[in-house]
Structure formats: C-alpha cells, structure tokens
Amino acid sequence: MPEEIIHIKAPIDEKTVLGLRAGQKVLFDGVFYTARDSSHKRLVELIEQGKPLPIDLQGQVIYYVGPTPARPGQVIGSAGPTTSSRMDPYMEPLYKKGLKGTVGKGERSQEVIDLMKRYKAVHFSNIGGAAALVARSIRKCDMIAFEDLGTEAIHRLEVEDFFAIVAYDTLGNDMYKEAIKIWGKEESRIQ
Amino acid sequence: MRQIEADTITQAVERLCMEANYFLGQDVVDALEQSLKREESPTGQQILRDILENARIGREELSPICQDTGFTIAFVELGQEAEVVGGSLDEAITKGVAQGYTKGYLRASIVQDPLRRINTKDNTPPVIHVEVVPGDRLRLTVMCKGSGCENMSRFAMLTPAQGRKGVVNFVVETVLKGGGRPCPPLIVGVGLGGTFDQATYIAKRSLLRPVGSHHTEAHIKELEEELFEKVNATGVGPQAWGGRTTALAVHVETYPCHIASLPVAVNIECHSHRLKTTIL
Structure with a gap:
C-alpha cells in the first residue's frame, strides 16, 4: 500500500527517530555506511582501544550488507541485507558513538531492543534475497575503510528510494512479534 | 571404462555456479507464483512480487539474485563405469568454483579457517559429496547455499x-x-x-x-x-x-x-x- 510509505533522510535526525513506529514503511534518501561481522569487530576493537573510528557515527545508519563485486559500469553488485542478529554483540559501543539506525534482515535480541530504547535508535528490515532489486536504489558506492576485508569492508553508499520497514522503534515495539500475533493460527502451536 | 576429462568437469562447474546464481529455477518461480495466489497479507504479496521481480532482473541482467552467493556444494553421482582422467575430481571441481566465482562476479564468502577467518578470495573450497552409482555418466549438481x-x-x-x-x-x-x-x-x-x-x-x-x-x-x-x-x-x-x-x-x-x-x-x-x- 504505497500511500503508507514515508520518505526519510539518512543520516536521521532525533525528531524523525522518535516519531517512527514499528511497522511503518519508509523510503530512504541519503547516506548509509555498510558494515557486517568483521568490520563490526574492528570498529568495536578501535573503540575499546580508545582509537578514532574511520567514520563519525553520529546520526548515521549502518546497512548490514556484503555486496557482490560490481561488474564494469555498475555502481555496486547485488546488495541485499544480511542477518541483523549476528551484529547484536557489538551494538552498545556503536550506539554510544551516536549510531541511530541499522538496516538488515530478521529479528534482534531483547538486549538490543532494550538498547534501542535507551539510546533512542531504530532498526529497519528490508527484503532478504531481493539483492538485485535492492541494488537499484543504490546510486553511489565508495570504499571508506578496512579494504582488506573485501566484501566486508566499510563502504559509503548513496541511496535513493531505498525501501525498508521499521522493525523496532524507540519505544520497544516489535514488528516481528506483532506479525505472529496477527497471522499465527492455533494449529501451528507446538503440542 | 568411459573417460571424462577433468577439464570438462571444471568447465561445467564454472558454468553451473554462474547459472545457479543468476537464474532462479522455474520450480521456485512456479511455487512463488502459487503462493502469491494464496497469500492474504498485502505486505506479504508485495514481498513475493518483489522476489519474482528480483528473479527477473537476475535472469535478464546476469545479476546474482542474492548477494550471498553461498557456499558451493557439489553433489556428484559418478557412474562406476566412468573414470575421471587428466586430473583429480576434487581439484577439477574446486578449480571450476574458483573460475565461476571470479569470472561471474560472484561474492567470495569462504574463510580458510573457522577461527582465524581469512577469506580465500575465490569461494573455494567447495563441499563435495560423491556417490558411486551404476552406469558410465557423471551427474553433477551444484548448490550455492546461502548461510x-x-x-x-x-x-x-x-x-x-x-x-x-x-x-x-x-x-x-x-x-x-x-x-x-x-x-x-x-x-x-x-x-x-x-x-x-x-x-x-x-x-x-x-x-x-x-x-x-x-x-x-x-x-x-x-x-x-x-x-x-x-x-x-x-x-x-x-x-x-x-x-x-x-x-x-x-x-x-x-x-x-x-x-x-x-x-x-x-x-x-x-x-x-x-x-x-x-x-x-
């Protein structure tokens, strides 16, 4: 239902973050940074060592993605989301540095949901496995840090009309739990 | 004994890795279309349509349908009256994976050691399952399994x-x-x-x-x-x-x-x- 979709900018301002509710569909315009398992590990190690980060996380949105190599002439290869929960152990130090949004697929731990309430951040999900389609909303891709990590390196993406849904908001609302409540049938109960 | 060149196997694996990642099987497309008819959630319907559209883009533009181009698993049914010549079966398959992933712009997703975690950069090694069966043919299936x-x-x-x-x-x-x-x-x-x-x-x-x-x-x-x-x-x-x-x-x-x-x-x-x- 396209009329439900709102446009938001990345990086995200505090007012927008606080106004978003789980289940809201959005189209992003602006800048994402990519990071996944190995780059998260390095970011958190830098923070623990008191060293500067290669990116200023204030207000930023991180997209959990490891794209395929771009063909000549392409901005980026296929670029769908990876599983968000693998990044759960790294979240608090990143929220402390001002991170406001993350984009990936699948549920997150209760611990991260609580952190989002505390640090006023949101998490978005987009469609896993629709990677060639998602790549069409990425207009620019530049290498920023950890180039040796290959697909796991941090890139700066410019996105336009990038579709996602608010999975968890700053009040602790949970789109995934709501979905099961609405759509789950009695006969699927474990006996 | 019927002879099968290792190089023929390498070329087949190279091609199958690319085709598997660009072309979603018709059986999956049919199943998605069937489920679209049954799906009651408008958002669910939209996701299924997006997945079908994604498959169309993959097919037409030779784009990987998923960025996780997977762990390559080769299932080999080797006829007991066939023999592989000109190299080993394992090496032939591994070389095919390396070539397919490199030439096909597919993502290298394998790390050499589960704890040290250094990427092998060509998606090798694959997992290889071999069964010996009657006959003189070699049936080769490549699965690219997302993690x-x-x-x-x-x-x-x-x-x-x-x-x-x-x-x-x-x-x-x-x-x-x-x-x-x-x-x-x-x-x-x-x-x-x-x-x-x-x-x-x-x-x-x-x-x-x-x-x-x-x-x-x-x-x-x-x-x-x-x-x-x-x-x-x-x-x-x-x-x-x-x-x-x-x-x-x-x-x-x-x-x-x-x-x-x-x-x-x-x-x-x-x-x-x-x-x-x-x-x-």
Missing part, C-alpha cells in the same frame, strides 16, 4: 517414543526459531533416520528435489503435507513480516535407523534456491 538460512538449520536426537509428533514439533519449532533470519519463504529440508551424519546429509539431499515434489511413500508424503500446513499456519510469512507464506515446500527424506534412535535434521533453505544440474 543466512544454513545458520538456522537444526538437528535433534529424538527418542523413538517421541515419534512422528516429536518430529512435527521439532520442524515447526525450527521454523519459528529461525523467524526472519533465514529469509522466508523457505524450502524446508528434513532428514529423518540414519545416523548423526546421514540425517543431515539426506536433509540437504532432499533440497535437490524439484520444489514442491513429494516423497514416493504415502505416509512420508502425508507428513510433508502436514508439515507444510503447520509451518504456514505459524504466521511468520514472507520475511517474517507476517502472512501465510512461510514455506514454499517441505521435503522429507528418510533412512533406516537404529532401534534406539530417531535422528531428525532440518536443513533450512531460503527462497533464493540456487541449484543447477548437468550430466556429463
């Missing part, structure tokens, strides 16, 4: 007393625990019986069947149908955003088992089911 779904697979040693009901509960519980992480709609592969290793192997092998095809034994077909109904009644739906389409199919394979055992393995596969076969 989002592989990670949500589970195994249990149930007791014979837990029986069929225990199996049903374990499969449904596995799908619920996975939620949105394995990218539903899923293809659920179940291996029932055998040993610890055999159960997981036949669970994976069940994924080689055309999506939605049934087991030849009536009572296993009924089990597949019941599991399909129950899994889709969870409400998880496409991407776990809610809806009726949690699985496109449930496949069950069985093997005889010990009087003391009821092993059950659930190998979760996502909608981005990358699988291609050739016969040499």
Whole structure:
C-alpha cells in the first residue's frame, strides 16, 4: 500500500527517530555506511582501544550488507541485507558513538531492543534475497575503510528510494512479534 | 571404462555456479507464483512480487539474485563405469568454483579457517559429496547455499517414543526459531533416520528435489503435507513480516535407523534456491 510509505533522510535526525513506529514503511534518501561481522569487530576493537573510528557515527545508519563485486559500469553488485542478529554483540559501543539506525534482515535480541530504547535508535528490515532489486536504489558506492576485508569492508553508499520497514522503534515495539500475533493460527502451536 | 576429462568437469562447474546464481529455477518461480495466489497479507504479496521481480532482473541482467552467493556444494553421482582422467575430481571441481566465482562476479564468502577467518578470495573450497552409482555418466549438481538460512538449520536426537509428533514439533519449532533470519519463504529440508551424519546429509539431499515434489511413500508424503500446513499456519510469512507464506515446500527424506534412535535434521533453505544440474 504505497500511500503508507514515508520518505526519510539518512543520516536521521532525533525528531524523525522518535516519531517512527514499528511497522511503518519508509523510503530512504541519503547516506548509509555498510558494515557486517568483521568490520563490526574492528570498529568495536578501535573503540575499546580508545582509537578514532574511520567514520563519525553520529546520526548515521549502518546497512548490514556484503555486496557482490560490481561488474564494469555498475555502481555496486547485488546488495541485499544480511542477518541483523549476528551484529547484536557489538551494538552498545556503536550506539554510544551516536549510531541511530541499522538496516538488515530478521529479528534482534531483547538486549538490543532494550538498547534501542535507551539510546533512542531504530532498526529497519528490508527484503532478504531481493539483492538485485535492492541494488537499484543504490546510486553511489565508495570504499571508506578496512579494504582488506573485501566484501566486508566499510563502504559509503548513496541511496535513493531505498525501501525498508521499521522493525523496532524507540519505544520497544516489535514488528516481528506483532506479525505472529496477527497471522499465527492455533494449529501451528507446538503440542 | 568411459573417460571424462577433468577439464570438462571444471568447465561445467564454472558454468553451473554462474547459472545457479543468476537464474532462479522455474520450480521456485512456479511455487512463488502459487503462493502469491494464496497469500492474504498485502505486505506479504508485495514481498513475493518483489522476489519474482528480483528473479527477473537476475535472469535478464546476469545479476546474482542474492548477494550471498553461498557456499558451493557439489553433489556428484559418478557412474562406476566412468573414470575421471587428466586430473583429480576434487581439484577439477574446486578449480571450476574458483573460475565461476571470479569470472561471474560472484561474492567470495569462504574463510580458510573457522577461527582465524581469512577469506580465500575465490569461494573455494567447495563441499563435495560423491556417490558411486551404476552406469558410465557423471551427474553433477551444484548448490550455492546461502548461510543466512544454513545458520538456522537444526538437528535433534529424538527418542523413538517421541515419534512422528516429536518430529512435527521439532520442524515447526525450527521454523519459528529461525523467524526472519533465514529469509522466508523457505524450502524446508528434513532428514529423518540414519545416523548423526546421514540425517543431515539426506536433509540437504532432499533440497535437490524439484520444489514442491513429494516423497514416493504415502505416509512420508502425508507428513510433508502436514508439515507444510503447520509451518504456514505459524504466521511468520514472507520475511517474517507476517502472512501465510512461510514455506514454499517441505521435503522429507528418510533412512533406516537404529532401534534406539530417531535422528531428525532440518536443513533450512531460503527462497533464493540456487541449484543447477548437468550430466556429463
């Protein structure tokens, strides 16, 4: 239902973050940074060592993605989301540095949901496995840090009309739990 | 003995890796279209349409349908009257994977050591399963298995007393625990019986069947149908955003088992089911 979709900018301002509710569909315009398992590990190690980060996380949105190599002439290869929960152990130090949004697929731990309430951040999900389609909303891709990590390196993406849904908001609302409540049938109960 | 050149195998693997990643199988496309007719959630319908559109883009632009171009698994049925010449079978397949992933702009997703985690940069090595069968042909299937779904697979040693009901509960519980992480709609592969290793192997092998095809034994077909109904009644739906389409199919394979055992393995596969076969 396209009329439900709102446009938001990345990086995200505090007012927008606080106004978003789980289940809201959005189209992003602006800048994402990519990071996944190995780059998260390095970011958190830098923070623990008191060293500067290669990116200023204030207000930023991180997209959990490891794209395929771009063909000549392409901005980026296929670029769908990876599983968000693998990044759960790294979240608090990143929220402390001002991170406001993350984009990936699948549920997150209760611990991260609580952190989002505390640090006023949101998490978005987009469609896993629709990677060639998602790549069409990425207009620019530049290498920023950890180039040796290959697909796991941090890139700066410019996105336009990038579709996602608010999975968890700053009040602790949970789109995934709501979905099961609405759509789950009695006969699927474990006996 | 019929001779098969190692280089022929390498070229076949190279081609299959690319085709599997660009061209979603017609059986999966058909299953997605069928589920679109049944899906009640408007958001679920939109996701299914996006997945079909994504498959069209992959096919027309030779783009990987998923950025996780997977762990390459080669299933080889080698006729006992055929011999591989000009190199080893394992090396021929491994070289084909390296070439396919490099030339095909596919992602290198394999690390050499599970703890040191340095990327091998060409997606090698593959996992290779070889069965020796009658005849003089070599049947080669390449599966490119995403890890989002592989990670949500589970195994249990149930007791014979837990029986069929225990199996049903374990499969449904596995799908619920996975939620949105394995990218539903899923293809659920179940291996029932055998040993610890055999159960997981036949669970994976069940994924080689055309999506939605049934087991030849009536009572296993009924089990597949019941599991399909129950899994889709969870409400998880496409991407776990809610809806009726949690699985496109449930496949069950069985093997005889010990009087003391009821092993059950659930190998979760996502909608981005990358699988291609050739016969040499």
